[in-house]
Amino acid sequence: MSRSALSALLAVAAASVVLAQPDPADPTPLVDKHYAYPSGIPYQVDYNTAAIRGPQVGYNICNSTTENQQSMCQTSFVNHIDDFCLWAPPKPNSTIGDTEQEEVAWCTKPGHGTRLIPSGALTGVQLIKTPNYIQVVGFIDQTQINMAADDYGGELDPHGADLRGNPLGGLMYSNAFPSNGGNNASYQQVIDWTNFMGGSAFCMKICDPAGQNQQGLCQNIYDRLGCEYNAPNNAQNHVFEVCEGDDMSPPGIYTSNGQTMTYYQPAESLGPITTVPYTPVVPASSNCVTYQSAQLYSGQPAGTPVASSTPTAKPTGSTGNGGSGSGTRTGSAGAPSPTTNGASAMGVSTVAGLAGVLFAMAFLS
Template identity: 45%
Template sequence: MPSSLITLATFLIYSWLVQLPLNIRSVGAVTYSATYLPYNAPKKSETGQTGTNQCGTKSSQDSECQNAYLNALDDFCLWAPPANTSSYGDSKIANTEQIEVAWCMRDGYGTRLIPPGAIKGAHFVRTPYYVQVTGVGDLTSMNIPKGDDGGELDPHGYDGLGNPIGGLVFGTPYNGTLRQFHEWTNFMSSNAFCFRVCPDGPLAPTYCEHIYDTLGCGWNMPGNYSEGFSSCEGDPTQPMGVYTYKGANGVVTTSTFHQGDPSTPSAHPAAKSSSCTYFATLSAYNDNAPAATPTASLLPSSVSASLSRVSVTSVAAVSSESTASVASVTSIASTSKPTGGSSPTSTTSSHTGAAPASIDRGSLLATLTMGLTSLLFGFWAISRI
């Protein structure tokens, strides 16, 4: 047999053996390059970060803390500008996305406090795949200019460093256990907000997708955007941008929308919710009531940061219903742009805590088929020697 054919057969087998484990790894568990808790986070977790992740416990309206929390209806944070001006002029979200700081409803995190009265409506929903809070208010008191249509904040950003750069998100909504959420998305405007966090797992990047940054809250996070307050358990909505259809022949197909496609599909309807409790006001909201004292299982005894979930008894209850009302909302458009240029709609850049790129199952199947064919041909060629 010619030596060239032997070489080709050997190369094909080698290529397949090298390629196979790479594809197997791509469908395995999602991994991250760093995981922190508030007490062991570095001063700055990313290059170019303007704020800090070592925030202590003393809240201040001058805080540069870039740690946010999503725990409960009356214990969550939002990202917003640190000042009412920026290097671009005003402080609209598009101009400040890389330098936002955390504004929280509870004292004790070392952040700024959301001013009393700013939140007119907040609706907390916990599902197996994500926790989210959606709502409305006058967010101009958080340095967002009146009339700003807003934009998206997420842990990726156009440069892979996150918006804000170095922003970390923590919470205790699942079993009271403090964790870092590596996947999250937050849309902010001058009059509405939505914030979703996803616990680590294979579906976290899907349910907290970050590439639909011009489509706003209503499209990305269907939910209740009315005034008033509620806390519910819920089923997950379908992931943003993923659509499943059942044809007349009974065959189910799934398609993925990409921002910029000729036609934008409608938002998914909000999923069912249950075990809802409704509230007239958040009675302890920003009256300097600290978050509950952490237990030893969350933090070492030398750390006094208040990080555990706040009891719902701090909220003035009105009624409890089996289902929650869902109000329609006009999506918050985003005019986000990166510092120094235009932003692509997605990024594959890696960074501290970044998720790997999502899996293209069609490409993976094609790769497996091609590899198996190469493997069989290689063995056949060698057998002919």
């Protein structure tokens, strides 16, 4: 499918839920704001105090002076299994639904000017490199990154009902795509990405800026379906691995009786999603390399001891509100189930889906 055809398809899908409307005070969509790293980045990407949702709460110029556990850095990175960031709240015991516009970057590695994910918080991580995207899925003690223990969370993305993104002004960069020429010192801005957080798990997908079908593979209109449909995988708790993989079928696209079909999630106002006409397929993967946590993560601050119920099965997907126009949030990044390769595939749970409805907001993305 061509990018123009896909764009038209996504526009129809978005319109069928909630039509995205740019904020008159800040009408340039976040996905159209391009900045070279690091010299071209402004202090704040979204600074208009007259905007409906207010100005950006953090900043985008981040360095050694901003690297601490109170950092408000909103410039994020996904590079490797030992070097990636997640979006999470700046204040303890928060829910994604209440704070999505102000999330800050929490990273696994020092050097980005951000907060650091505390030692031991990540209990299993799978990174998959495919021809057109990089996907990181895992299990986490989310209380260590300021999320409430019982938050089934939602989706963060560069769109939103006002196209200003969640978080507002959040930027994403990577040095890991082939088009970057293997230059670890050079970062490309990633325009298309999605991050589900909640239910003690997460999934992050970033699409190659020079790849094919970025909008389809990293689109944001299926926020209510979570990681199972947006980032199908074989992540397993207590396992840390890097694999090569095939591209997934774009969310919502499936085959029935030999025909290619498109599913659109219903509007939040119609109630919980009880059935979906297809089951997502976990793409084939190979050349997996397994690591120990201690090999990957060092230099992080110690976590706060808490009694938590870390899932022992697969993570499920936190579903937030739709990216390209949906204004509601449901779902979670919850717990996984066994697959034929002995790992576990992330799937949305009924409990997660019902709990996620509680976090619906007007400008969820």
